[in-house]
Amino acid sequence: MRKKLIVANWKMYKTPDEARAYIAAFLPLVKEHNRGDIVLCPNFVCIPTVVDALRGSAIGAGGQDLSWEKEGPYTGEVSAHMLRAVGCSHVIIGHSERRQLFGETDDGVNRKVKAALAAGLQPIVCVGEVLAEREAGLTEDVLRRQCGIAFREIGGDDAAPLIMAYEPVWAIGTGKNATPEMAAEAHGVIRAEAAKACGEEVAQNLRILYGGSVKPENAASLMDQSEIDGALVGGASLDPQSFAAIVKY
Numbered sequence: 342m343r344k345k346l347i348v349a350n351w352k353m354y355k356t357p358d359e360a361r362a363y364i365a366a367f368l369p370l371v372k373e374h375n376r377g378d379i380v381l382c383p384n385f386v387c388i389p390t391v392v393d394a395l396r397g398s399a400i401g402a403g404g405q406d407l408s409w410e411k412e413g414p415y416t417g418e419v420s421a422h423m424l425r426a427v428g429c430s431h432v433i434i435g436h437s438e439r440r441q442l443f444g445e446t447d448d449g450v451n452r453k454v455k456a457a458l459a460a461g462l463q464p465i466v467c468v469g470e471v472l473a474e475r476e477a478g479l480t481e482d483v484l485r486r487q488c489g490i491a492f493r494e495i496g497g498d499d500a501a502p503l504i505m506a507y508e509p510v511w512a513i514g515t516g517k518n519a520t521p522e523m524a525a526e527a528h529g530v531i532r533a534e535a536a537k538a539c540g541e542e543v544a545q546n547l548r549i550l551y552g553g554s555v556k557p558e559n560a561a562s563l564m565d566q567s568e569i570d571g572a573l574v575g576g577a578s579l580d581p582q583s584f585a586a587i588v589k590y
Protein backbone atom coordinates (compact mmCIF):
# COMPACT_ATOMS: atom_id res chain seq x y z
CA MET A 342 0.00 0.00 0.00
CA ARG A 343 1.36 3.42 -0.93
CA LYS A 344 0.80 6.02 1.79
CA LYS A 345 -1.07 9.11 0.59
CA LEU A 346 0.82 12.40 0.39
CA ILE A 347 -0.84 15.83 0.34
CA VAL A 348 1.40 18.70 -0.80
CA ALA A 349 0.62 22.43 -0.52
CA ASN A 350 2.04 24.61 -3.28
CA TRP A 351 1.75 28.16 -1.96
CA LYS A 352 3.19 29.60 -5.17
CA MET A 353 4.17 33.31 -4.83
CA TYR A 354 1.98 34.04 -1.84
CA LYS A 355 2.64 34.81 1.85
CA THR A 356 5.25 36.67 3.85
CA PRO A 357 7.11 34.97 6.73
CA ASP A 358 4.65 36.51 9.25
CA GLU A 359 1.69 35.20 7.26
CA ALA A 360 3.34 31.79 6.98
CA ARG A 361 3.83 31.61 10.75
CA ALA A 362 0.19 32.60 11.39
CA TYR A 363 -0.97 29.95 8.89
CA ILE A 364 0.98 27.19 10.62
CA ALA A 365 -0.25 28.27 14.06
CA ALA A 366 -3.80 27.82 12.75
CA PHE A 367 -3.08 24.67 10.70
CA LEU A 368 -1.24 22.46 13.21
CA PRO A 369 -4.12 22.09 15.71
CA LEU A 370 -6.45 21.17 12.83
CA VAL A 371 -4.30 18.19 11.77
CA LYS A 372 -3.03 17.18 15.21
CA GLU A 373 -4.76 13.78 15.17
CA HIS A 374 -4.06 13.12 11.51
CA ASN A 375 -1.68 10.25 10.76
CA ARG A 376 -3.22 8.55 7.73
CA GLY A 377 -1.07 10.35 5.16
CA ASP A 378 2.03 12.52 4.82
CA ILE A 379 1.86 16.32 4.51
CA VAL A 380 4.39 18.69 2.91
CA LEU A 381 4.20 22.49 2.66
CA CYS A 382 6.04 24.21 -0.21
CA PRO A 383 6.32 27.96 0.45
CA ASN A 384 8.30 30.55 -1.51
CA PHE A 385 12.04 30.57 -0.81
CA VAL A 386 12.05 33.42 1.72
CA CYS A 387 9.40 31.72 3.88
CA ILE A 388 11.17 28.35 4.07
CA PRO A 389 13.21 29.00 7.27
CA THR A 390 10.09 30.32 9.05
CA VAL A 391 8.02 27.36 7.89
CA VAL A 392 10.67 24.82 8.91
CA ASP A 393 10.95 26.47 12.31
CA ALA A 394 7.17 26.63 12.86
CA LEU A 395 6.77 22.97 11.83
CA ARG A 396 9.45 21.73 14.24
CA GLY A 397 8.14 18.86 16.37
CA SER A 398 5.42 17.99 13.84
CA ALA A 399 5.65 15.27 11.18
CA ILE A 400 4.98 17.77 8.39
CA GLY A 401 7.73 18.34 5.83
CA ALA A 402 8.80 21.45 3.94
CA GLY A 403 9.81 21.76 0.31
CA GLY A 404 10.96 24.25 -2.30
CA GLN A 405 8.98 25.11 -5.43
CA ASP A 406 11.97 24.93 -7.77
CA LEU A 407 15.77 24.63 -7.67
CA SER A 408 18.86 25.07 -9.78
CA TRP A 409 20.68 22.04 -11.19
CA GLU A 410 23.96 23.77 -10.30
CA LYS A 411 25.48 23.38 -6.85
CA GLU A 412 26.75 26.96 -6.53
CA GLY A 413 28.29 29.67 -8.68
CA PRO A 414 27.56 32.89 -10.53
CA TYR A 415 23.86 32.12 -11.20
CA THR A 416 21.95 35.21 -10.06
CA GLY A 417 18.55 34.45 -8.59
CA GLU A 418 19.07 30.69 -8.33
CA VAL A 419 18.86 28.38 -5.29
CA SER A 420 20.56 24.99 -5.19
CA ALA A 421 19.50 21.59 -3.86
CA HIS A 422 22.09 21.67 -1.13
CA MET A 423 20.87 25.14 -0.02
CA LEU A 424 17.31 23.78 0.24
CA ARG A 425 18.63 20.87 2.30
CA ALA A 426 20.64 23.24 4.50
CA VAL A 427 17.48 25.17 5.51
CA GLY A 428 15.57 21.97 6.29
CA CYS A 429 13.69 21.04 3.11
CA SER A 430 12.94 17.39 2.45
CA HIS A 431 11.14 17.87 -0.89
CA VAL A 432 11.19 20.06 -3.98
CA ILE A 433 8.63 20.61 -6.73
CA ILE A 434 10.17 20.35 -10.21
CA GLY A 435 8.68 21.13 -13.63
CA HIS A 436 5.49 22.79 -12.44
CA SER A 437 3.44 23.90 -15.44
CA GLU A 438 3.79 27.54 -14.40
CA ARG A 439 7.58 27.14 -14.63
CA ARG A 440 7.24 25.34 -17.98
CA GLN A 441 4.77 27.83 -19.48
CA LEU A 442 5.88 31.16 -18.00
CA PHE A 443 9.61 30.70 -17.35
CA GLY A 444 10.83 28.48 -20.18
CA GLU A 445 11.38 25.27 -18.18
CA THR A 446 12.24 22.44 -20.60
CA ASP A 447 12.05 18.66 -20.28
CA ASP A 448 15.87 18.56 -20.28
CA GLY A 449 16.01 21.15 -17.52
CA VAL A 450 13.56 19.08 -15.49
CA ASN A 451 15.80 16.04 -15.87
CA ARG A 452 18.88 17.97 -14.73
CA LYS A 453 16.98 19.31 -11.72
CA VAL A 454 15.67 15.85 -10.78
CA LYS A 455 19.23 14.49 -10.83
CA ALA A 456 20.50 17.43 -8.72
CA ALA A 457 17.69 16.99 -6.18
CA LEU A 458 18.25 13.23 -5.85
CA ALA A 459 22.01 13.68 -5.52
CA ALA A 460 21.44 16.10 -2.62
CA GLY A 461 18.97 13.81 -0.84
CA LEU A 462 15.82 15.79 -1.67
CA GLN A 463 12.62 14.07 -2.77
CA PRO A 464 11.63 15.56 -6.14
CA ILE A 465 7.92 16.05 -6.85
CA VAL A 466 7.98 16.07 -10.65
CA CYS A 467 5.00 17.65 -12.40
CA VAL A 468 3.80 16.45 -15.78
CA GLY A 469 0.59 17.08 -17.69
CA GLU A 470 -0.97 18.13 -20.95
CA VAL A 471 -2.43 21.47 -22.02
CA LEU A 472 -6.04 21.60 -23.24
CA ALA A 473 -5.14 21.63 -26.96
CA GLU A 474 -3.05 18.48 -26.47
CA ARG A 475 -5.91 16.70 -24.68
CA GLU A 476 -8.37 17.75 -27.39
CA ALA A 477 -6.00 16.51 -30.10
CA GLY A 478 -5.73 13.09 -28.39
CA LEU A 479 -2.09 13.69 -27.49
CA THR A 480 -2.26 13.30 -23.69
CA GLU A 481 -0.53 9.93 -23.61
CA ASP A 482 2.23 11.07 -26.01
CA VAL A 483 2.89 14.19 -23.92
CA LEU A 484 3.08 12.22 -20.68
CA ARG A 485 5.38 9.62 -22.23
CA ARG A 486 7.72 12.32 -23.53
CA GLN A 487 7.78 14.33 -20.28
CA CYS A 488 8.30 11.23 -18.11
CA GLY A 489 10.80 9.58 -20.49
CA ILE A 490 13.05 12.66 -20.37
CA ALA A 491 12.51 13.34 -16.64
CA PHE A 492 13.63 9.75 -15.80
CA ARG A 493 16.64 9.75 -18.16
CA GLU A 494 19.90 8.47 -16.62
CA ILE A 495 18.30 7.79 -13.24
CA GLY A 496 19.10 4.29 -12.03
CA GLY A 497 16.57 2.04 -10.31
CA ASP A 498 17.68 2.48 -6.70
CA ASP A 499 18.42 6.18 -7.13
CA ALA A 500 14.85 6.72 -8.33
CA ALA A 501 13.22 5.39 -5.15
CA PRO A 502 12.65 8.83 -3.53
CA LEU A 503 10.90 10.17 -6.69
CA ILE A 504 7.32 11.40 -6.47
CA MET A 505 5.30 12.29 -9.57
CA ALA A 506 2.37 14.69 -9.89
CA TYR A 507 -0.09 14.47 -12.78
CA GLU A 508 -1.33 18.00 -13.28
CA PRO A 509 -3.45 18.53 -16.40
CA VAL A 510 -2.62 22.16 -17.16
CA TRP A 511 -6.24 22.96 -18.08
CA ALA A 512 -7.30 22.00 -14.53
CA ILE A 513 -4.81 24.19 -12.64
CA GLY A 514 -6.47 27.20 -11.00
CA THR A 515 -9.48 26.90 -13.30
CA GLY A 516 -11.97 25.09 -11.07
CA LYS A 517 -12.06 22.26 -13.65
CA ASN A 518 -11.07 18.75 -12.56
CA ALA A 519 -9.92 15.75 -14.49
CA THR A 520 -12.46 13.02 -13.78
CA PRO A 521 -11.12 10.26 -11.53
CA GLU A 522 -11.10 8.02 -14.66
CA MET A 523 -8.99 10.52 -16.65
CA ALA A 524 -6.58 10.80 -13.73
CA ALA A 525 -6.38 7.02 -13.27
CA GLU A 526 -5.60 6.56 -16.99
CA ALA A 527 -2.86 9.22 -16.91
CA HIS A 528 -1.40 7.75 -13.73
CA GLY A 529 -1.22 4.37 -15.46
CA VAL A 530 0.83 5.90 -18.29
CA ILE A 531 3.20 7.57 -15.81
CA ARG A 532 3.64 4.33 -13.86
CA ALA A 533 4.36 2.39 -17.05
CA GLU A 534 7.05 4.92 -18.05
CA ALA A 535 8.56 4.67 -14.56
CA ALA A 536 8.65 0.88 -14.86
CA LYS A 537 10.41 1.14 -18.23
CA ALA A 538 13.04 3.57 -16.94
CA CYS A 539 13.54 2.56 -13.32
CA GLY A 540 12.21 -0.98 -12.95
CA GLU A 541 8.97 -2.56 -11.79
CA GLU A 542 9.69 -2.28 -8.07
CA VAL A 543 10.32 1.47 -8.16
CA ALA A 544 7.21 1.90 -10.32
CA GLN A 545 4.98 -0.02 -7.93
CA ASN A 546 6.17 2.03 -4.96
CA LEU A 547 6.07 5.36 -6.84
CA ARG A 548 3.57 7.83 -5.42
CA ILE A 549 1.68 9.66 -8.17
CA LEU A 550 -0.25 12.70 -6.94
CA TYR A 551 -3.10 14.41 -8.74
CA GLY A 552 -3.12 18.21 -9.03
CA GLY A 553 -5.64 20.57 -10.56
CA SER A 554 -8.36 22.42 -8.61
CA VAL A 555 -8.42 19.97 -5.70
CA LYS A 556 -10.83 21.38 -3.09
CA PRO A 557 -12.39 20.09 0.15
CA GLU A 558 -15.52 19.21 -1.88
CA ASN A 559 -13.81 16.97 -4.44
CA ALA A 560 -10.84 15.61 -2.46
CA ALA A 561 -12.52 12.39 -1.30
CA SER A 562 -13.73 11.29 -4.75
CA LEU A 563 -10.24 11.77 -6.18
CA MET A 564 -8.38 10.28 -3.24
CA ASP A 565 -10.62 7.20 -3.18
CA GLN A 566 -9.06 6.08 -6.48
CA SER A 567 -6.39 3.48 -5.78
CA GLU A 568 -4.21 4.93 -8.59
CA ILE A 569 -4.22 8.40 -6.96
CA ASP A 570 -1.64 8.48 -4.17
CA GLY A 571 -2.32 11.99 -2.95
CA ALA A 572 -2.74 15.57 -4.12
CA LEU A 573 -0.70 18.63 -5.07
CA VAL A 574 -2.87 21.56 -4.03
CA GLY A 575 -2.44 25.18 -5.12
CA GLY A 576 -5.21 27.70 -4.44
CA ALA A 577 -7.03 25.67 -1.79
CA SER A 578 -3.82 25.20 0.21
CA LEU A 579 -3.53 28.92 0.97
CA ASP A 580 -6.16 28.79 3.68
CA PRO A 581 -5.39 26.56 6.70
CA GLN A 582 -9.00 25.43 7.17
CA SER A 583 -9.47 24.49 3.55
CA PHE A 584 -6.10 22.69 3.33
CA ALA A 585 -6.79 20.83 6.58
CA ALA A 586 -10.15 19.71 5.18
CA ILE A 587 -8.38 18.32 2.10
CA VAL A 588 -5.76 16.55 4.22
CA LYS A 589 -8.53 14.94 6.28
CA TYR A 590 -10.90 14.44 3.25
Ligand code: PEP
Pocket residue numbers: 350508512513514515552553554555573574575576577
Ligand atom coordinates in the same frame (compact mmCIF):
# COMPACT_ATOMS: atom_id res chain seq x y z
C1 PEP B 1 -0.85 23.69 -8.57
O1 PEP B 1 -0.45 24.83 -8.57
O2 PEP B 1 -0.05 22.75 -8.57
C2 PEP B 1 -2.30 23.45 -8.56
C3 PEP B 1 -2.73 22.23 -8.69
O3 PEP B 1 -3.09 24.57 -8.40
P1 PEP B 1 -4.68 24.57 -8.10
O4 PEP B 1 -4.91 23.59 -6.97
O5 PEP B 1 -4.98 25.99 -7.70
O6 PEP B 1 -5.38 24.16 -9.35
